[in-house]
Amino acid sequence: MQYSIKDVFYPKLFTTLRNYSRAQFGQDALAGIIVGIVAIPLAIAFGISSGVGPTEGLVTAIIAGLLISLFGGSKVQIGGPTGAFIVIIYGIIQQYGLAGLTLATIMAGILLIIMGFARFGSVIKFVPYPVIVGFTAGIALTIFSTQMNDFFGLGLTDVPANFVDKWIYYFAHFNVNWWALGIGAFSLFICIFTPKITKRIPGSLAAIIFATFAVWVLKTYAPASWGIATVQTIGDLYELPHGIPAPHMPNMELAEGESFFTMVQKLFPSAFTIAMLGAIESLLSAMVADGVIGDRHNSNTELIAQGVANVVVPFFGGIPATGAIARTMTNINNGGRTPVAGIIHAVVLLLVLLFLGQLVGLIPMSCLAAVLIMVAYSMSGWKTIVGLFKHRNRDFWVLLVTFLLTVIFDLTVAIEVGLLLAMVLFLMRTNEQTHIRTLHNEIDPNEDTDVQSNLDHLTIPEGVEVYEIDGPYFFGIANRFDEIMLHVSGEKYPIRIIRMRKVPFVDATAMHNLSMLIQRSHNEGITIILSGVNDHVHKQLMQGGIEQQMDPHNICANIHFALRRAEDLLTMKNEELRTKK
Numbered sequence: 001m002q003y004s005i006k007d008v009f010y011p012k013l014f015t016t017l018r019n020y021s022r023a024q025f026g027q028d029a030l031a032g033i034i035v036g037i038v039a040i041p042l043a044i045a046f047g048i049s050s051g052v053g054p055t056e057g058l059v060t061a062i063i064a065g066l067l068i069s070l071f072g073g074s075k076v077q078i079g080g081p082t083g084a085f086i087v088i089i090y091g092i093i094q095q096y097g098l099a100g101l102t103l104a105t106i107m108a109g110i111l112l113i114i115m116g117f118a119r120f121g122s123v124i125k126f127v128p129y130p131v132i133v134g135f136t137a138g139i140a141l142t143i144f145s146t147q148m149n150d151f152f153g154l155g156l157t158d159v160p161a162n163f164v165d166k167w168i169y170y171f172a173h174f175n176v177n178w179w180a181l182g183i184g185a186f187s188l189f190i191c192i193f194t195p196k197i198t199k200r201i202p203g204s205l206a207a208i209i210f211a212t213f214a215v216w217v218l219k220t221y222a223p224a225s226w227g228i229a230t231v232q233t234i235g236d237l238y239e240l241p242h243g244i245p246a247p248h249m250p251n252m253e254l255a256e257g258e259s260f261f262t263m264v265q266k267l268f269p270s271a272f273t274i275a276m277l278g279a280i281e282s283l284l285s286a287m288v289a290d291g292v293i294g295d296r297h298n299s300n301t302e303l304i305a306q307g308v309a310n311v312v313v314p315f316f317g318g319i320p321a322t323g324a325i326a327r328t329m330t331n332i333n334n335g336g337r338t339p340v341a342g343i344i345h346a347v348v349l350l351l352v353l354l355f356l357g358q359l360v361g362l363i364p365m366s367c368l369a370a371v372l373i374m375v376a377y378s379m380s381g382w383k384t385i386v387g388l389f390k391h392r393n394r395d396f397w398v399l400l401v402t403f404l405l406t407v408i409f410d411l412t413v414a415i416e417v418g419l420l421l422a423m424v425l426f427l428m429r430t431n432e433q434t435h436i437r438t439l440h441n442e443i444d445p446n447e448d449t450d451v452q453s454n455l456d457h458l459t460i461p462e463g464v465e466v467y468e469i470d471g472p473y474f475f476g477i478a479n480r481f482d483e484i485m486l487h488v489s490g491e492k493y494p495i496r497i498i499r500m501r502k503v504p505f506v507d508a509t510a511m512h513n514l515s516m517l518i519q520r521s522h523n524e525g526i527t528i529i530l531s532g533v534n535d536h537v538h539k540q541l542m543q544g545g546i547e548q549q550m551d552p553h554n555i556c557a558n559i560h561f562a563l564r565r566a567e568d569l570l571t572m573k574n575e576e577l578r579t580k581k
Contacts, residue, residue, distance in 0.1 A: 008117055008300045011071045016338040024337065029344055031336030035078055036348025038202045038330050039065070042375070043349065044234070044360060045368045046081040047319065049146055050089040052098075053238040054360055055353070056317055057081055059245060062349045064309040064321030069342030071308055073121075073301030074286040076293060078327040078342050079309060083375045084281055085274070085320045087142045088411050092270050094161045100267055102250040102314040107264065107271035112278060112307030120279075121299025127280055128426075130388070130399040131418035133381045137399075138406025138414060140379035143372055151369035153180025153231065163407050179231045184366035187211045191374045202330070204371045211367035212359075234368070235361025243354050247315045273412040274310070274320050282306050282323030292332050326378070394425045427476060434471025436481055439499075443559060458559065464566045466559075468499040473537075475509035482513045494526060494573060495566045499559060501532025511544035518549045527569055529554045531562035 039061050047057020061080035068079030092101045115121070145163060148170055149156050156173055160166050187207040194203035218228040234240070286297040302323070309321050331341050352360075388396040402418035443458040443466070460466055469481065506514075518528050533541065533555055541547055547555065556562040 009304050012075045013339040027335035028341040031331050031334040032341040032344025034334045035327050035331045036345040041204045041208045045372050049086045051093040058353050059316050060313050060318035060321050062346050063313045063316050066346040067309040068305050069339040071305035073298030076289050076331050077323045078331050079323050080321050082324050084139050087139050099251050104267045104271045105310050105314045105320050108274035109307045109310030111275035112303050116300045116303035119300050121303050128422040130395040131402050131422050133384050134399040134402025135406045135414045137380050138403045140376040144376040147369035147372050150365040151184040153177025180366040183364050184370045187367040187370035212362050215364045232365045234363045240357050240361040242357050245317050250314050269412045278306050278322035285323040285325040285328050289328050398422055431476040434477045437468050439466040461567050463493050464495045465493040466497045470502045473503045473510040474507040478510035478513040497529045497531050497562050499531045506540050529562050531556045531559050
């Protein structure tokens, strides 16, 4: 089948602008402004928690948000930094520094572009849900744990990156700043209860406005003896944004004696994790958006857009980005229906960076911690976890293992092991669904045959064994069937019929085992007859050389022909015996 470039890469912006109207622009403009305002505290918080700073978070939201809207495969996707990346970004910076993060982000972008052009968009959707919930919940707990320092105002500077070591360090240096804790609790209260009063104003934005104003008033007018000055703000810890940085070549400083290729090798697992996480999160967001607006996104175009964004943002000092489901839903709920809304959202963030940078410095760190605690709560998926826990089936254990690996080790290990576990469990389930049974004496034509029949029963001739494989004939079942054939006890029947009417496909292991069975049976003087082989499986048998090992007449369309063929072969064998006597 031939594919054109449009099948792989054709941005939604091109299609939506064909019949664009002034009324739609009004809706997109309103939605874009609101989403831009919502994205301000999140971009700042994600930038700081990732180990970079507020400018990097805002720059990422601007550049990535603009590129994803321009080139993306969804009408309403809003891109930018997300909470899911905090853990992996922080770990990369701790181990490899900003140079390592830059290289890993560019590598991840290239991987996403390759995945898009290779049409992997539909494949990503098959990542098992328990794996997604497991590592998302693990990320949520990790984000929550990283906010304790700022939420309680502990003022610690050398907090370990490891989850367990981090909490040990917290308890060993637990010296609460009650002003910071009070501001954090006040912000958390606003985040929780604002949505109960109005859906138009995001709780995170309301919390930042009120908490920042309260801290500014107290620092300006309260007596010094109150100790309010000890509450840290963004401006106390970070250089404030003064505008969008000029594009520049990323700093690729390498350790002494280390080659660029060695660095690429070391960072590839992290880059792969960023790419996989970005692909999964963006496509899940696009799928959810499709269900709300009744549209269908182009997953491969979306992956390419995500890749372009992640290749470009490091040149402006940005961090990894992907589609953000919360901001995307905010866009939809406020009337956004084309990528123009996402472009306007990026413009709003640019204006904030250019003209309101000094105000950003007044935001209390404990307030940002409260915002991220709410983000962690929203990500946790605790209702799904509780639901799976009640049943405690295999899906729950996949989820639990993925969760624990994310928290205790890192996201790279969690995704790899989680996917491996999910695949093993899938194979186990498939193996359990495939049955092998032996039929004796008679076959009920109304239940057990491949064709309609008016007979009351089909008789299995004496000297014939009938085995039926019900389900996919792949390596697990092939080995089980081979063991059954090897351990058949009692009289050796001269003819074995293997019914394959319910076999949709065979794999290489099954073909090898079947070939060995035919050869072994031939040496023992036993004839193998295959019954009910469909066209697809028949073609596979021909390609695998099975048909060359046996008489073509012994591959039968249904059990009627197979039994008739068995009777003919028995007659021929009996005549040969009589002739020899």
